[in-house]
Amino acid sequence: MNKYSFLDDYSEGCHPDILNKIIETNLIQQTAYGFDEYSNEAKQLIKNKMNNQDSEVFFVTGGTQANLIIASSILRSHEAIISVDIGHILAREAGALEATGHKIISMSSKNGKLDTQIIQTALENHSFAPHMVKPRLVYISNATELGAIYTKKELEEISRFCKENSLYLFLDGARLGAVLCSKYNDLSLEDISKLTDVFTLGATKNGALFGEAIVINNTKLVQDFNINIKQRGALLAKGRILGVQFLELFKENLYFDLAKRANDLAIKLSQGFTSKGYKLLDKNQTNQVFLILPNSLIKHLEKKFSFSIWGKYNERDSIVRLVTSWATDEAKIDELIKSIDLI
């Protein structure tokens, strides 16, 4: 890659501390298939951070994998998922959940978030049994695909509505680190553990080589979950490599330190643009910065940097996405901001 990339938060390997832990433990024999001592310890650490000993934690390698296992393990054949139309499971997972036989009910949303009114509409639109699937699993991403976060009040309302309507609530936390370290956030891991039936805690985008923790809070959903992990080809023989990474991330505060750094750099980056009069698509809450930039500026910046063109904004402007991470070189942000003036 000749240009410096702000394309995503997974262009580098893993944080050096994690790599050191891999090196340190590399030749110690361990039980296979996730029953190693590192995985056990890491699971306990996550339970402690959530202040919830009743939940169960499972580690898999990726987000799509986590999502499809959760849906296929929890749902009966005729039960469906509710998601906003830009939800990752609808837009970027190649039909992974449908391939397990489940329909995803696509709901439009102004800001990319789900709320109780939208869920209510989905229920009403699917009340004509037996001609329709039965909505059963509510899927939300936090942060959303547009980098926004749910407030505690929003999540509480959704959670309450789901309980009242026999719906399971699943929070996709591929970028939950960035959420928990956002200055706008008022949700704790403990809150999330209480308010959802299941959520994921992503490490791929926050310092690890790969790894998503699946946290099941509704104990009725735990039984045989591990067989479902195996059935979907997600049980690593050397599960230790997942355990070691989560162990290092949660032993002290590394998971949160890395997320905070990514967020801080996103703020710096977004302020670099706004201070020069360019507009954000929405306020910058996590490590994804969505900007409305003139096409001429975009062309100019693309000479030295890579980032995503998210779509057309108007004849003159486009929406671009720039992503920061634990690994972002701060000097490159300075350079990028400086470049703005050199057009």
Add this chain to the structure above:
Amino acid sequence: MNKYSFLDDYSEGCHPDILNKIIETNLIQQTAYGFDEYSNEAKQLIKNKMNNQDSEVFFVTGGTQANLIIASSILRSHEAIISVDIGHILAREAGALEATGHKIISMSSKNGKLDTQIIQTALENHSFAPHMVKPRLVYISNATELGAIYTKKELEEISRFCKENSLYLFLDGARLGAVLCSKYNDLSLEDISKLTDVFTLGATKNGALFGEAIVINNTKLVQDFNINIKQRGALLAKGRILGVQFLELFKENLYFDLAKRANDLAIKLSQGFTSKGYKLLDKNQTNQVFLILPNSLIKHLEKKFSFSIWGKYNERDSIVRLVTSWATDEAKIDELIKSIDLI
């Protein structure tokens, strides 16, 4: 783990050379989802080793994952797989292939190998259309689940039969390294690439943290294979970590050196027992040693070593499996053999 383990070939991390390559490349930005330069280079190396530029190579993390993606990508809904009853897809993958909708036709076999006569029987037993699935994919493991290997003549016959009967041939090479380095083997990677429609080349059990290369030789089966990888949750965001490992394994001769070491240690281990009058279940061809041992001896050995009890042999004896690997400590084999006399 208090005892030294001969349970499997995945109780340790990865070979230090691989770890060093991960360290060396860790902070270099790379394109995500397997389009990184390490993956590209590693794929080319494998093509070169096969002396076949027309095949396509894909990397995934595990064997069950590879197997289910291959079946679900290749087969139409009503098409079935033929396998011996001890085949990994039938015995140890939690219904992973059936979960994609395909039946596996289970065939008994005296020695754990498939041959043209068994396949012919499977075809005859499934000729009553439209009341039966259509056998389409022939699955063999090399090495087999009992550590045996296919000769070139055997594979040629199966391959010819498959072509004549419009069957695809899939060779599961989770332990193909051990095969290629067996003193009984007369198959080259080039042979396998010519004789099969698709095969896997396993690294998890031969030095890597994880990783199976899927090699598609039948070019008609390549189209959109990558979407199927994504759909099954097997596309790593940081695909680089797969690329780097295969790159290191195939850059020089590491893949083969490691397999040879495991095989040599298996020979040493099996000779340690046979020299004292104990019998092998079958001749030792790869890195899995199956022994018939008195239950009293087993109990004695279990004090300091762990290994698998494969089943009952007779009232006095059981079948045990001991597995060696690139990481096996040779001194522990000496110790194990010495222990035999101390009962």
Add this chain to the structure above:
Amino acid sequence: MNKYSFLDDYSEGCHPDILNKIIETNLIQQTAYGFDEYSNEAKQLIKNKMNNQDSEVFFVTGGTQANLIIASSILRSHEAIISVDIGHILAREAGALEATGHKIISMSSKNGKLDTQIIQTALENHSFAPHMVKPRLVYISNATELGAIYTKKELEEISRFCKENSLYLFLDGARLGAVLCSKYNDLSLEDISKLTDVFTLGATKNGALFGEAIVINNTKLVQDFNINIKQRGALLAKGRILGVQFLELFKENLYFDLAKRANDLAIKLSQGFTSKGYKLLDKNQTNQVFLILPNSLIKHLEKKFSFSIWGKYNERDSIVRLVTSWATDEAKIDELIKSIDLI
């Protein structure tokens, strides 16, 4: 049912001529599973009506069954279906197609019809491989769920676009009889057979006890289709009962006579309302009449007739659907129209 029903076109049994044929053939022994002489003859008659001897015809009992078998037989795992959002497969089939593992891409449409521009948009929205399903099957209903029909020009354009873009075109003809006998229609069975890869010819809603003919025009899609019928539980042991019904419907002109009668009664019914100043939602083209009626009138009519409330139109009015069929009692239409004045 105390009230006379305009709810649907399947509230009665079958046309007496069909019943007579069932009686006449009842005790004659026939080969099972659709290989009976009546089925063979009926298939030939349909081929003759299409003037196309290369297509293959299969009979199943229902529309959802036909649709799911077609999708699961034709598509590879990662391939998806394009449909308008009100399409029967999306709105009324309880996730039947998703249950076979395939995503349906839901597209909005002003009039409930698909056109090349909408399909083009669906393709563009799903071009980000390998993160997205691959659109492969274009699904249209003729008549649409709103009773409208496709013109020959419209179908030709869609057909051409599909061929150019490697898409299969599937026309759901659950109410194709009503289409072919509509005064607005300019499509022949022969046209449809030339322009689509596969279509269904519905009899359930046009005189039979049940029965949909699946017509496969793209000969590449025929192989093993019958096994897929069996695999989905749709192969009747006494397939003769499907054969007999289609035989009677297509031996002479019964299929078309019945559809014409239903359409004529729909015209009479709609004119009964429009002549009194009430408005149609759209022009009445087939046997489904969509009217905008005051809620007070609806309440009044519901005392003696049953029909569907399709949705709210405004504060005062709702949209209702009244359906006629071959079995509709014309006197009841007179009575219904007379009732309008008695409010």
Add this chain to the structure above:
Amino acid sequence: MNKYSFLDDYSEGCHPDILNKIIETNLIQQTAYGFDEYSNEAKQLIKNKMNNQDSEVFFVTGGTQANLIIASSILRSHEAIISVDIGHILAREAGALEATGHKIISMSSKNGKLDTQIIQTALENHSFAPHMVKPRLVYISNATELGAIYTKKELEEISRFCKENSLYLFLDGARLGAVLCSKYNDLSLEDISKLTDVFTLGATKNGALFGEAIVINNTKLVQDFNINIKQRGALLAKGRILGVQFLELFKENLYFDLAKRANDLAIKLSQGFTSKGYKLLDKNQTNQVFLILPNSLIKHLEKKFSFSIWGKYNERDSIVRLVTSWATDEAKIDELIKSIDLI
């Protein structure tokens, strides 16, 4: 068909009484999708015959359809079915249950029946979680594929074992009529309703055009079952046609009278052969007669009659199957028996 057929019990249409009821009710408007009054009444009659008002009854058209809906509605993704290897779901349903994602564990059995010891073995063979599916549904056919029946004691033992091991018991009663009217039978419908979680009551092979009643005795399995029927394409728009048939069969004693006639004719047929010194494969218990006949005699009989060659018995003899039904012409049995001497 030029020859008289003893191939199966579905070569004719339906019993004239059923046909008359179809004629009689044909033009009466009814609610669609199985909510008609005939279906309601028929369900009540079946509950009364079982002396069990808590079970729920659903009607579908065929046995494979019933079996796949039951499995896919009841089971979670990783749960498997236990069946003897000649079970219909394994041998004759084109992978229908696997197509819904579930593995069927195939168990060999000397007489084609399952017993607690075989089930116990299946459990033991699948105890290595998470690498194996979890057996959950026990499938038995009564009558078996070889025409044999389960005694009350046998069914009680299986039922008790299933309850003790958290297994659901499913009895496939495609030919349950023949069982209940067998002189060897000591099971009542009430017994079956108490001893199984779900069973089917077949009408296709006992007088109807088609139709299987699914009886769910375990009330936890009832919820949303109807959506699963719809999702698998098995919900007839004119469900009345199923209701009418079951109504006529169970209003009085028709279902049992027809089965008894078929059984009696089977006895006559088998005695015709045994009285001339030919041997039955097993004692004749229902309407399927399995005989060991010399190949020369088979050739001779095939001139005027059709029946199935079940397999080779020895060099001189083969096993043949002859099936009687409610519709069998008794004179043809006389003719067949007479033919034996004319060789």
